[in-house]
Amino acid sequence: MRRSQKNWRLFKVFFTAGVFTFSGGMAMLPVIRKELVEDQSLISEFDLLEYSTISQGLPGVIALSTACFVGKKINGWQGVWWAGLAVILPAYSLMTIATIFYQFIPKEGAFLLAFQGIRGTACVFVFDAGWSLVKHNLVSELRRLTALGSLIATGLFGVNPVLIIVGLLVIGWFLKGKEVRLK
Structure with a gap:
């Protein structure tokens, strides 16, 4: 084409x-x-x-x-x-x-x-x-838990979504290159 x-x-x-x-x-x-x-x-x-x-x-x-x-x-x-x-x-x-x-x-x-x-x-x-x-x-357990935690934090506790995004960015930065396993 x-x-x-x-x-x-x-x-x-x-x-x-x-x-x-x-x-x-x-x-x-x-x-x-x-x-x-x-x-x-x-x-x-x-x-x-x-x-x-x-x-x-x-x-x-x-x-x-x-x-x-x-x-x-x-x-x-x-x-x-x-x-x-x-x-x-x-x-x-x-x-x-x-x-x-x-x-x-x-x-x-x-x-x-x-x-x-x-x-x-x-x-x-x-x-x-x-x-x-x-x-x-939401293909992994970690992603599902992160989504559920974010939903609970914003829906039940009124946490500002921007704070959640920034927090997850910081966590992701520190975990970069490391394999995270949930048991």
Whole structure:
């Protein structure tokens, strides 16, 4: 496949995902996986999930970070540019239009029902993407315990997630190169 074809494919996939999946980057993951992994075989599922996982921990928009990583893997810096533009364009356009016409959008009836349906669908997309990341990342007992501990610390004790991330980075730095076994 030529570079221009890869650029078009990246643009089409990320633009379509941006238009039809509400609630951000995690909701886009199943759509992107279907197109780029299953249908086109342009990237492995492992790489897609790795890039999505890394994007979760970076500051900024998850969808844009994922698009840039995937674009770079598939078609270098041109891929970064085209995938990034494609994922930004729908949100920018829709928000501009919504801002201009907000006062004219009915707050009841069919529009209200449509937005409720979109919320429900978004939950399913986010759950599907989250489940894919769980299966991909929690492959060892150490990772499962770390995730469970983080969930308990944030959910039950209200620990700031930034503190958990920084703490785990420090622990990881000191354990770098050492094999950790749980008994």
